[in-house]
Amino acid sequence: MNYDYILPARADRVQPFHTALGAFPIACFSLTLLTDLAYVGSLNLLWLHFSEWLLLAGLVFGVLAAIVRLVDLIFWQRRPPWLAVVGGVVVMLLATLNSFIHTADGWTAVMPYGLTVSVITVLAMIATGWFASTEVRHV
Numbered sequence: 001m002n003y004d005y006i007l008p009a010r011a012d013r014v015q016p017f018h019t020a021l022g023a024f025p026i027a028c029f030s031l032t033l034l035t036d037l038a039y040v041g042s043l044n045l046l047w048l049h050f051s052e053w054l055l056l057a058g059l060v061f062g063v064l065a066a067i068v069r070l071v072d073l074i075f076w077q078r079r080p081p082w083l084a085v086v087g088g089v090v091v092m093l094l095a096t097l098n099s100f101i102h103t104a105d106g107w108t109a110v111m112p113y114g115l116t117v118s119v120i121t122v123l124a125m126i127a128t129g130w131f132a133s134t135e136v137r138h139v
Contacts, residue, residue: 037115040115
């Protein structure tokens with residue numbers, strides 16, 4: 001069987017790293033919402049501490065994914081969709097704000113602002129994913 005497919009001149013070297021690193025913040029920030037809900041339902045401080053650690057891990061991997069994307073931009077001049085970039089920055093700022101909110105003690109760390117910012121962060125991630133998928137080119 002013969003396929004008439006011409007490979008691009010330069011291989012996509014960075015995209016797999018960005019995709020792998022970008023999955024961690026999505027998982028961590030989504031799980032933060034679930035652990036916040038678990039804390040509200042049980043009042044067990046363990047869930048609050050889970051939320052704090054998930055936010056930290058998501059922020060660390062989000063910064064690493066942004067660095068990889070920046071390397072891709074500088075060296076290979078690949079321009080990501082600008083709405084996805086703006087959405088990613090908004091998600092990281094919301095998660096940073098949420099991390100500061102979660103440093104309070106007990107109930108005030110989650111209710112009402114921590115849970116609200118967690119919900120807004122997840123909604124911003126969904127919108128960012130939609131913005132990124134609208135400009136994806138399939139071969």
